[in-house]
Amino acid sequence: MPFSVECHSLRGNSHGGGGGGGGTGTKCGRWNPTVEQLKVLTDLFRAGLRTPTTDQIQKISTELSFYGKIESKNVFYWFQNHKARERQKRRKISTGFDHRHQENDHISHHHHHHHRQSSTRDVFEINEEEEDNVVETLQLFPVNSFEDSKVEKMRSRGNNHQYRDYIRETNTTTFSLYSSCGAEMEHPSPLDLRLSFL
Amino acid sequence: MPFSVECHSLRGNSHGGGGGGGGTGTKCGRWNPTVEQLKVLTDLFRAGLRTPTTDQIQKISTELSFYGKIESKNVFYWFQNHKARERQKRRKISTGFDHRHQENDHISHHHHHHHRQSSTRDVFEINEEEEDNVVETLQLFPVNSFEDSKVEKMRSRGNNHQYRDYIRETNTTTFSLYSSCGAEMEHPSPLDLRLSFL
DNA sequence: CCTCTATGAATGAAGG
DNA sequence: CCTTCATTCATAGAGG
Secondary structure (H helix, E strand, O other): OOOOOOOOOOOOOOHHHOOOOOOOOOOOOOOOOOHHHHHHHHHHHHOOOOOOOHHHHHHHHHHHOOOOOOOHHHHHHHHHHHHHHHHHHHHHHOOOOOOOOOOOOOOOOOOOOOOOOOOOOOOOOOOOOOOOOOOOOOOOOOHHHOOOOOOOOOOOOOOOOOOOOOEEOOOOOOEEEOOOOOOOOOOOOOEEEOOOOO | OOOOOOOOOOOOOOHHHOOOOOOOOOOOOOOOOOHHHHHHHHHHHHOOOOOOOHHHHHHHHHHHOOOOOOOHHHHHHHHHHHHHHHHHHHOOOOOOOOOOOOOOOOOOOOOOOOOOOOOOOOOOOOOOOOOOOOOOOOOOOOOOOOOOOOOOOOOOOOOOOOHHHHHHHHOOOOOOOOOOOOOOOOOOOOOOOOOOOO
């Protein structure tokens, strides 16, 4: 249905479309990851995965659907949010640099020096150990769950895309993750992950 | 309870006057479209407008400024984003299969090839109704516009300008009326839009 | 029930 | 156009 404004906002948020309902009998609303799903996602993240490709999202979603209802966009959003919030927490140390530049506008507009928005979010310090540099082997799913013989060409289309240095993958069951995300994670050495389903 | 995020509903805050926001809760550093603005933009989009020219952006922005603070670049970005996200919603790279909770063997679907299987995005599978070929007469604003005599085709496939390029082009005081945009307007002749202010 | 936090979802804004 | 980052909105859920 288009524009189901069931929110309090008058804005035309098509918000409802998202989230699959909780497959476990939860009321329809937004996706609520199960503990298993969350475990896998977190492991992948800690293994260094930040911005999975469409194919990776698909496969992750497929695998996670074993544990409950999930859609690709849930995986996508999860990584987006998790990465952003991880960065946000790390950014507290930075000064309140206002990275905002208003363009030409004759209408008077009010500026507001925006501190680190210390209302609700980054008020907690997280001393979580960043294991991004850890090279670990993840055996997330049983290997007999899938057909490894399936050779899928990922992102192989004569496109003049300048692929970021995010991910280099091979057709083998192992693939390396390089990161160039600078501020977030420095990977001196490639991770050798056994994420066979990716 | 010191502060609560009061930005919850009511997007209609007319911050246009620059009301000085003393505690209006509108800490909006970025443009937040009002419902009226959003309606107009959506109508224009539904009418077929996809990539407005600089002049169209200028005029739209001018008109929308009646409803609240807005800049040209907001209009530009809105169309960019809306177009891209509409497309991405249309594209179903879904996890389309029904998730089975007791099986592991399920990757043998092998559908038809994808044309563009790139890196990220396109992970959504939102089905939202939208009538595309609606020929509607939009009388969005009172007819107080002017006639354009110069028809300049400033758009070409190679002329991929970001907003900065838009800014630069704005200097040239061009008036593009009825830009014979074949690609943007799905229906050039049948759709006789009364977008008089454009 | 109410407040507050955590987080899924959405979108404005850029960069390339 | 594509992808990504930053910010915001809305809500489920834990705690009072």
